[in-house]
Amino acid sequence: MLIAILLFEEITALDAVGPYEVLARLPGAQVRFVGTSRGVVKSDGGLGLSIDHTLSEVTQADMLVLPGGFGARRLARDEQVLAWLRAIDDTTSLTTTVCTGSLLLGVSGLLRGRRATTHWAYHEQLAAYGATPVAERVVCDGKYRTAAGVSAGIDLGLALALELHGRETAEAIQLSIEYDPAPPLQAGSPGQVSTAVRERLHRRARARDSELAWPG
């Protein structure tokens, strides 16, 4: 099973690494990190991630993973990337996204008429691409699997492990990464925090929008 994960400048690293850490442990998985050119891209917090294959070198995949991050806005204006997305999606059994990766998929037109999710602060933008935003951790519609913000990619990976290889394999992978979450606070969804905290993050998202808007 060939799994292509798209990397790019100003990606949010955990969007990619969460599902990767699970999917790379699937029996028979071959993971390829693909992008517009080979070499190191800097994620939005400074960590460098390596692109090993160019878009033209990866024209088929069983599974596609689209992470999000500020840089996805730039890809959403790159016709070469959008054409590659549509073409590789024609070859996949599963096309998946994490966080604002679903907006990139939305720009490509592939979520039109579908239920999907994204980072909680971007549901409206997802609707602008003809998708029906759903406030769930992982949303399935046909062969599409979209996950909520950043850390939701781990849950996406485990849901895919369960779907593709069954309970025992999914359990073994979850135990191998000791995924028994215990955050010190309950603040991972918008309804769990004060209006002040939520508004602060909303304002930051809108500031990024005015820096470089999502198209459409």
Add this chain to the structure above:
Amino acid sequence: MLIAILLFEEITALDAVGPYEVLARLPGAQVRFVGTSRGVVKSDGGLGLSIDHTLSEVTQADMLVLPGGFGARRLARDEQVLAWLRAIDDTTSLTTTVCTGSLLLGVSGLLRGRRATTHWAYHEQLAAYGATPVAERVVCDGKYRTAAGVSAGIDLGLALALELHGRETAEAIQLSIEYDPAPPLQAGSPGQVSTAVRERLHRRARARDSELAWPG
């Protein structure tokens, strides 16, 4: 606040990226990725991560983060690395580990007489370094913070955010990465799975031990 994160060949990527994704969002945080030589190292599932600074270039840090993974066994036999660990630990306010990163710290002698944790399959090895293994998600002893396996680094990061910057900042970071975990199964700790699944992973850990043992 200067945060040094150690990277190396055959690291488990999520061990580093979990805390990184949280800590890079702390006000005033400067994150440096450090290792024995500059350039890309391959994590154990194939993702390349970039080392931007050599050990000799980073001689002081406010916080040290030691991730784990198979490659940590090699570092544990490298006197240059162990000397660097002891020297930089002399400068830190907080020395932290994820997964088998605590075994590396143990080899360096810095966990002797302390309560600490590690990946669930390696508690015995931690005891061999004079630490008292504790089956908790994040263990605090003095300035040392050790986290359980792989994904526990996210919880470590949030615990540090809360400790250093208080509740509102920790909540804002947790919400920004939408850390509201919802795995499809409950299998993240040894007691939640069948003996068969647990034994399979134990056997795999022991096979890695016979390939390259932890020293001591």
